[in-house]
Amino acid sequence: MTAAVEAPTAATVRERRRKTRRRNLRRHWQLYVLLVLPVAYFVIFQYIPMANNVIAFKDYNVVQGIWGSPWAGFDHFERFFANPVAWDLIRNTLMLSLYGFLAGFPIPIILALALNEVRARFFKRTVQMVTYAPHFISTVIVVSMLILIFSPRIGFMSDALGFFGMDSNLLADPDAFRSVYVWSDIWQTAGYSAIIYMAALAGIDVSLYEAARLDGASRLQKIWHVDLPGIAPTVVVVMILSVGSVMAIGFEKAFLLQNPLNLSQSEIIATYTYKIGLLNADFSLATAVGLFNSVINLVLLLAVNTVSKRVTGNGLW
Amino acid sequence: MTIETATRAEPETAPEIKARKPKRRRATQVQDTRVDRIFMVGVYALLTTFLLIVLVPLINIVASSFSSPAAVSGGRVFLWPVDFTFIGYKAVLTSDAIITGFGNSLFYAGVGTLVSVALTVMIAYPLSRSELVGRKVFIGGVLFTMLFSGGLIPTYMVVRALGLLDTRWALILPAAIGAWQVLIAMTFFRSSIPGELYEAAQLDGASDLRFLWSIVLPLSKPLLAVIALMYGIGQWNSYFSALIYLRSEELYPLQLVLRNILIVNNTGGTNLADQMAAEQMADLMKFSLIVVSTVPVMLVYPFVARHFTKGVMLGSVKG
Known part of the structure; x- marks a missing residue:
């Protein structure tokens, strides 16, 4: 701030900056007091757990504690990959999220583009209100609804499936697990995910539409040449985030949808970590598996972001 | 006139x-x-x-x-109640486990939201001020938690070491602050509290805390509403922390009770006739239970929908 007043040398600039900084600290001490508790939260519940990941490289036991337990190098990682289950888990996790991405990514965009064309306000508001709603329903409830609706005895969907000649007990069928998971997810979140694209569409310069109209563009051409380029940066950001979280597929829903019959497809890394860690109490192995998952994720996110920046000029940072 | x-x-x-x-x-x-x-x-x-x-x-x-147990069990209901009755609701609302769960969830959502909003403001406000020394480092520290997290077991170990296992705090503290909410709040403070206001307040001799309390917070009601609802609904809907951190059933939030009733299926009867009736009743109760547990969220939803839309947009503003 003060540095710009005279045209000073580098040394005096640095000196001045240090002085303002000290004055800031003294004058704004209350800001730092405010920070104490939240920073403590981040240290205790975010950064200490990150450091605790060190037990992935140790033979952790309660008696010796995290730092006292003997080192094990990459033993736990080797133990995990030596188990044939490992590749099933990785495949299940990847397939589930890729399917989710491929099916779930375009639908909110289509929904937003379609809603954007509608001029009847009541219809538009109704569609928006209704399709956002499932987002606020809990995972437990959504899975319960699935179980009830697809129940061969009670549910109306199993009747419908039977009518089309399909196996009516979908939830017991391992091959149907992914479809049930992905499409119920789309049912729950598509409306809400469309919001961000609606916002982007609202931000498009009106003069572009006028120009398109003067040129005699049809509605479809207008979507293709004005709407889509207009929301492209948003689409890219959302895409980076989804590709970057390909391995981070949530525990909550897969765990609830699991039953002994569909386990061959529904056991993913997150649910396996829970079972190994908390039910079998093999902390080191579970941590190794979890760490492997997080690292892959981080690498994917960084890679996608870099590629996207180079290709489209858009990135997260 | x-x-x-x-x-x-x-x-x-x-x-x-x-x-x-x-x-x-x-x-x-x-x-x-x-x-x-x-x-x-x-x-x-x-x-x-x-x-x-x-x-x-x-x-x-x-x-x-709203249908009769027999109609539900027979799969005869589609879009309109068959043999309209409140039996299902009566059964749900007289079940001790459900009432305890409902009360617990209200507590977790209420106290959890209060703690979360307070902590979020306490970090987002200082981070929104350019004078803060080390601002970039703090922001980086918050954002990094969005990219990489400690993971299940390492976090569990911290909760255990603090003696929080099987206490109410285990559901409130470990997820008290969301990086996303901090980002939204910070963006809001930076974009909608004019710098002139701060300068004027400073001339009048107001301290930073005073300024935050009497000027920033009253101006930030829409923001506070958005993040409170995000935290509140998140807390109301979550079952995972309860599943891993709680043992005592009297502490269970509604969602975990629901999971045990609706998904794991904890019902039984004594003789065959009883069992039939009990099973039909259990089927019906599941539907009523879903409605009862979703009503609180759906009650706030119309008020929330608008604010949430804004929240999503606030968060999508980069920088």
């Missing part, structure tokens, strides 16, 4: 103006071509289909919850 007549006269003239307006607008608008009109039919068909796909399961659940 004159004012009253004037306002009363207004509605009579208003329809005329309203009726004229669309016509005029349509005249200046380029007419849709036939292709466009066919396209619009497709758009409406698509959106209607989507609307029905979302709506039908919801209606089916509500309709079933």
Whole structure:
């Protein structure tokens, strides 16, 4: 701030900056007091757990504690990959999220583009209100609804499936697990995910539409040449985030949808970590598996972001 | 008197103006071509289909919850209650486990939201001020937790070491601050609290805390509403922390109780006739239970929907 007043040398600039900084600290001490508790939260519940990941490289036991337990190098990682289950888990996790991405990514965009064309306000508001709603329903409830609706005895969907000649007990069928998971997810979140694209569409310069109209563009051409380029940066950001979280597929829903019959497809890394860690109490192995998952994720996110920046000029940072 | 007549006269003239307006607008608008009109039919068909796909399961659940146990068990309910009755609700609302769970969830959502909002403001406000030394480092520290997290077991070990296992705090503290909410709050403070206000307050001798309390917070009510609802609904809907951190059933939040009843299926009867009736009743109770547990969220939802939309947009603003 003060540095710009005279045209000073580098040394005096640095000196001045240090002085303002000290004055800031003294004058704004209350800001730092405010920070104490939240920073403590981040240290205790975010950064200490990150450091605790060190037990992935140790033979952790309660008696010796995290730092006292003997080192094990990459033993736990080797133990995990030596188990044939490992590749099933990785495949299940990847397939589930890729399917989710491929099916779930375009639908909110289509929904937003379609809603954007509608001029009847009541219809538009109704569609928006209704399709956002499932987002606020809990995972437990959504899975319960699935179980009830697809129940061969009670549910109306199993009747419908039977009518089309399909196996009516979908939830017991391992091959149907992914479809049930992905499409119920789309049912729950598509409306809400469309919001961000609606916002982007609202931000498009009106003069572009006028120009398109003067040129005699049809509605479809207008979507293709004005709407889509207009929301492209948003689409890219959302895409980076989804590709970057390909391995981070949530525990909550897969765990609830699991039953002994569909386990061959529904056991993913997150649910396996829970079972190994908390039910079998093999902390080191579970941590190794979890760490492997997080690292892959981080690498994917960084890679996608870099590629996207180079290709489209858009990135997260 | 004159004012009253004037306002009363207004509605009579208003329809005329309203009726004229669309016509005029349509005249200046380029007419849709036939292709466009066919396209619009497709758009409406698509959106209607989507609307029905979302709506039908919801209606089916509500309709079933008001039906008789036999009708539900026989799979005879589709979009309208069969043998309308409140039996399901009566059974749900007299179950001790459910009432305890409901109370616990209210506690977790209430106290959890309070703690979370307070902590979020306490970090987001200082981070929104350019004077803060090390601002970038702090922001980086918050954002990094979005990219990489400690993971299940390492976090569990911290909770265990703090002696929080099987206490109410285990559901509140470990997830008290969301990086996303910090980002939203920070963006809001930076973009909607004018710098002049701060300078004026400073001239009047107000301290930072005073400024935050009497000027920033009253101006930030929409933001506080958004993040409070995000935290509140998140807390109300979560079952995972309870599943891993809690042992005592009297501490269980509603969602975990629901999971045990609806998904793990904890029901049984003594003799065969009893069991039949009990099973039918259990089927019905599931539907009523789904409605009861979703009502609190759906009650706030209409008020929330707007704010949430804004929240999503606030968060999507980069920088």
